[in-house]
Amino acid sequence: MPYILSLNCGSSSVKSKLFSIPADSSPPSASEHDLLSTLKLIATADAGNIGAKGKDVEIELSWVDKKDAGQTVKKKQDEVEYTDIIPIILDLLTKENKDNGPSLDKKELRYVTHRIVHGSTHTSPITVTKKHQEGLKEMEKLSEFAPLHNHNAVLAIQATIDALPESTSILLFDTLFHQTLGPEIYTYAVPDIGHKTPVPLRKYGFHGLSYASVLRSIANHLKQDQSDVNAVVCHLGSGGSVCMIQDGQSKDTSMGLTPLEGLVGGTRSGSIDPTLIFHHTPDCAENALDKSDGRFISKAEMVLNKQSGLTALAGTSDFGTITTRMTNPSSCSQEEHEASTLAYKVYLDRLLHFLSFYLFKLKAHSHQSGGSEPIIVFSGGIGEKGAALRADVMRSLGWMGVHYGDEELGRNKLNKGEGVKEITTNKAKGPRVFAVETDEEVQCALMARKELGV
Incomplete structure (x- = not known):
C-alpha cells in the first residue's frame, strides 16, 4: 500500500x-x-x-x-x-x-x-x-x-x-494561494533598482495552505461552490495574518514580501514604520548569526522576527497566558497584568484594522456584483481557541450588524474535531461568524494527489 x-x-x-x-x-x-x-x-x-x-x-x-x-x-x-x-x-x-x-x-x-x-x-x-x-x-x-x-x-x-x-x-x-492578487495590491511604491533580487520585490502573502484548507471546509459547510465564497479569514497562531477571499480567490492579505508585514505575532513586530529599526538597532545591517554554513540574517530581521511582537510587549508569546494575566490580575504581578493588557489591546487593534478594512471592501464588492454576503472566519491556534478574542472582535463590529449576546456566548467554543462552528445566530443582521479548524497537512496531501494523479 x-x-x-x-x-x-x-x-x-x-x-x-x-x-x-x-x-x-x-x-x-x-x-x-x-x-x-x-x-x-x-x-x-x-x-x-x-x-x-x-x-x-x-x-x-x-x-x-x-x-x-x-x-x-x-x-x-x-x-x-x-x-x-x-x-x-x-x-x-x-x-x-x-x-x-x-x-x-x-x-x-x-x-x-x-x-x-x-x-x-x-x-x-x-x-x-x-x-x-x-x-x-x-x-x-x-x-x-x-x-x-x-x-x-x-x-x-x-x-x-x-x-x-x-x-x-x-x-x-504558502504563496500559491495568493497568486490571484492584483498588481494594485501587490505593488510597493518604491523606485526601480538596478540589481537583480532572488524574487521580485512585491507583496506575496502567506499561510496560503491554511487558507485553502479553510476555504474548502467553509464551502462544504455552506454547501457552496468555493468560487461563490466571500470571506475575511483570520489565521491566528504564533504567526498571524488576514486574507480577503473574494469569489473564492485571495484578493488582499495582510502579509507582504515576507511574513513580517501585517499583524503582531508571537515574536514578530508586524507592520511598523520602516525607519524605526535604524534607531532601535543602529548596527541592524550586520549578521545576527554565527553560522559556519554561510547563512546571513541581519540583526534587523532577527529583532523584528524573533524578539518582537507579544514577546516584546508581554514577555511571553503564549496568547492564553496573556489573556489569563489580563482577565485575572491575581494570577500574576501588577507589571505582568498591565503588560499583558496592553499586548492584548495592541493585538486586537491591529486585527480589527485589517478585518474591518477587508469587510468594507467585500461589502462593496457584494453590493456592486450581487455576490454572496461576506462572512468572517477564525482559524489557527489562537483563532480556534481564543473565544474571548472572537467575542471582543464581534462586539467591536456591532456597527456592521454583528451580534454578540448570551446565545452567541453559549456557541462560542470550537471543540477539537468539530471542524466548522458557527458562532452567530439567526439574530445576526450582519456578517456570519465561524470558527474553522485548519489542517495544512491534509491540504498538502490533497494537493499532492491532484498534482501527481495518485
Whole structure:
C-alpha cells in the first residue's frame, strides 16, 4: 500500500501526518471529495523545541487506530539538528514501531509533501526526486525572504531524499494561494533598482495552505461552490495574518514580501514604520548569526522576527497566558497584568484594522456584483481557541450588524474535531461568524494527489 507523508517545518518544530492512499492511481477527473474520502490518516509525529536553548527535542508519535500507541521520544538538543529530525521521524514510523504501528516499509513511503513558506511567483508546486533536485537550489535562494522557515524546509527535503531515495517530494508553497492578487495590491511604491533580487520585490502573502484548507471546509459547510465564497479569514497562531477571499480567490492579505508585514505575532513586530529599526538597532545591517554554513540574517530581521511582537510587549508569546494575566490580575504581578493588557489591546487593534478594512471592501464588492454576503472566519491556534478574542472582535463590529449576546456566548467554543462552528445566530443582521479548524497537512496531501494523479 502506498503512503503519503505530509511534513510541515516551522522555525523550531516539525508537524507531520502519515496517510495511506489506494494502490491504484486516481483518475484525473477524481473530485476533491473522492480524494479526501480515500485519504486515510494513519499516524501523526510532531517534533518541538528544535534549536531551543536548554531544552531537549521532543517527538510525539501517535497511531490513529492503535489504543495506547502514543509515545514521546526525547533527544538531547546537542545531538539533534534539523537534518537529523526527518530520519528519526521516519524510523519511528517504520522499523522502530512494528509492534505498535502497522507493518510499514520505507519503500511504501512513495510521496512526501513539504510546506514551503515562500515560493516567489510560482503558480504550481515543484516536484523533487533523487535524480532531479533543481528545485532545491531555488528554494535555498528564497531563504533570504523567509530565513526562519525556508532554510529548515530545504534541510528537511534533502534529508527526505537521502533517507527515501525512491520517493517523490512535492513542494507546496504558502504563496500559491495568493497568486490571484492584483498588481494594485501587490505593488510597493518604491523606485526601480538596478540589481537583480532572488524574487521580485512585491507583496506575496502567506499561510496560503491554511487558507485553502479553510476555504474548502467553509464551502462544504455552506454547501457552496468555493468560487461563490466571500470571506475575511483570520489565521491566528504564533504567526498571524488576514486574507480577503473574494469569489473564492485571495484578493488582499495582510502579509507582504515576507511574513513580517501585517499583524503582531508571537515574536514578530508586524507592520511598523520602516525607519524605526535604524534607531532601535543602529548596527541592524550586520549578521545576527554565527553560522559556519554561510547563512546571513541581519540583526534587523532577527529583532523584528524573533524578539518582537507579544514577546516584546508581554514577555511571553503564549496568547492564553496573556489573556489569563489580563482577565485575572491575581494570577500574576501588577507589571505582568498591565503588560499583558496592553499586548492584548495592541493585538486586537491591529486585527480589527485589517478585518474591518477587508469587510468594507467585500461589502462593496457584494453590493456592486450581487455576490454572496461576506462572512468572517477564525482559524489557527489562537483563532480556534481564543473565544474571548472572537467575542471582543464581534462586539467591536456591532456597527456592521454583528451580534454578540448570551446565545452567541453559549456557541462560542470550537471543540477539537468539530471542524466548522458557527458562532452567530439567526439574530445576526450582519456578517456570519465561524470558527474553522485548519489542517495544512491534509491540504498538502490533497494537493499532492491532484498534482501527481495518485
